[in-house]
Amino acid sequence: MSVTRSFNESDDGHGGPHSRRAASGHERPTLETVAALAKVSRATASRVVNGSTSVSPDIRDAVLDAVGVLNYVPNRVARGLVTHQMDSFALVLTESAGRIFVEDPFFATVVHGVVQELDAAGKELVLQVVSSPQSRERITNYAIGGHVDGVLVVSVDGADELPMTLAGKNVPVVVNGRPMGRSAVPYVDVANADGARQAVRRLVDSGHRRIATIAGPQNAPGAVDRLAGYRAELRDSRRRPIVAVGNCTEESGSSAMRRLLDEHPRLDAVFVASDLMAHGAVRALRMSGRRVPDDVAVIGFDDTEVARYTDPPLTTVRLPILDIGRTMARQVLRLAGGEPVERSILLGTEFVVRESTC
Amino acid sequence: MSVTRSFNESDDGHGGPHSRRAASGHERPTLETVAALAKVSRATASRVVNGSTSVSPDIRDAVLDAVGVLNYVPNRVARGLVTHQMDSFALVLTESAGRIFVEDPFFATVVHGVVQELDAAGKELVLQVVSSPQSRERITNYAIGGHVDGVLVVSVDGADELPMTLAGKNVPVVVNGRPMGRSAVPYVDVANADGARQAVRRLVDSGHRRIATIAGPQNAPGAVDRLAGYRAELRDSRRRPIVAVGNCTEESGSSAMRRLLDEHPRLDAVFVASDLMAHGAVRALRMSGRRVPDDVAVIGFDDTEVARYTDPPLTTVRLPILDIGRTMARQVLRLAGGEPVERSILLGTEFVVRESTC
DNA sequence: GCGCAGTTTGAAAACGATCACCGCCGGGCG
């Protein structure tokens, strides 16, 4: 593949009308203006605007009229200064997440879920991605400085200390995914263990005897949970676990599969902790002359794009990604509202049957 | 494909430590505190913090020390109240864009570019997606209310009136893509016409005689420009244009291709305005018994994922998407800084040669 | 020694809201 770059063109404008906000026409009305027009005090106008009870109906209407006439919109900055509530939340992507933000649709989906929920609550979202130690500090200070009412941290390594730092300063925080150590920060995660159990049970139920797994890197909580789910289900159905560990790449899936076949040539099913590795595993299986699903059934995890393009298409476990975002948003809203929240919420998965199982 | 949904689990926490920001330890220091510690007035402290000249070195150091000791961070809200600068910008996705935000990596990429540039300038980004008439009004008011220093509108239909509304209220605005009518709002776009010309020229240069095109919907400025580029290049090389119009779906690409073949069975190349349609076109070509590229060469546009998976992989035109975001950010920063900007900036494309041309 | 220009510095007024008080008013009760 070769590439040719074309020139950049540009059209130098007169630079005329695009100056700084000129004092065009009338200034924005303040509460003072409204009060004056309605012939009441600022305080009363404020009460009306904030929907307070205890203001007589006629005077209320007068103020409302004034608001309408002047097209008054409260200045959130001024309000924020005194109330210490900015009606906005930060969504921060840590380094790891920021790097793959564009490649992996996961993040855009979570963001979308968060936006939906925040929007419904009338809150704004400020998006921050930490890209350096400096930006990390900026972002930390921003939150601690009280410019937002809470923070949603979307991370991938689960060991980032940002959430704890924030929580330590009494900033409402929610993270995605179970954090590595013991952490008091509430999190929203996928029911990894349960999803894995479900998948494995399916294998058991359809008569498979020797069910192996290719697990993900065991420093990632999600991968740990998936493996645990596999183990639990095998234990319950009195089968022996056969485990290989990959690192989430397609290639690692292939090589793990080969190792598995070497040691357990008669295995008849494999539960793989990610679609990408499953894709690799299927390839290795085919290379070894086995048919999928006839000789060996394969189940993936994540229901990513690749699951549909694998041949045969992968039976897999779908993640409720949008829901993660929405749930995180709801939790942080509660937190900011002073309500207590669950320390953790696990969202159910969907089992998606395609053709890599029979 | 069948689907089973697992239960949602959740762990009801004690609701203990997650209350509202308690008055834990010391309050955040204010400029007052700093001034007191440095034994100067608030005004002087402010001057130092904002790096003003005309403050004697020794007193400057005293203030800086105090800042260090107290770990003082200026309150941007209070500052914003008086300066009317919030050091943050809004990135709004209009309905159309919001709907496909998660599907099309385009948007996440633009957002990423914007974040990069804003981050480098120390500005915050508030992300807003308009999802209803109400949210549209909220967003409009937010910007007009001066809560942000400028707005980047990412839209897909190019006829949205939001940018003009904002610009009319003297809010610095930049949009992506050439707007439909005559609009005074500065925009950043891809050099569609130039990219198309380049692609077509390639076809001409490699000896193709009957070069057709499948254009996109002509109510989209980008599609119009691509068609214009095709026409211009054909005119220059004295060939007759052969045009069909699709609606950007794969299916429309196929059917357009069939129409083209019906009327011009001897065409030997086709320039398609999007990879997805090109994918459809290739399929139609194969169905008609023609080989790609031997009988008919095909060039797509956009360099999306599908271009790599098409068989054969598509020669196409790559868009500088990240750059769109970065450039938009730079422009709106200039605008907010009171500097004049170009009315339009066209970013160059890259011609990517794969196997659908020879 | 004194006036004067040129710097630095500080006091105080914004900025635009919220909110704790306080006063006013009318009605019920002793």
Add this chain to the structure above:
DNA sequence: CGCCCGGCGGTGATCGTTTTCAAACTGCGC
């Protein structure tokens, strides 16, 4: 008839900055 009380509305302080303006201080020339 006087007193208290509850509901409603207004006054003024406050939030944490920036910024204007005038005071104070410097050094300098006469």
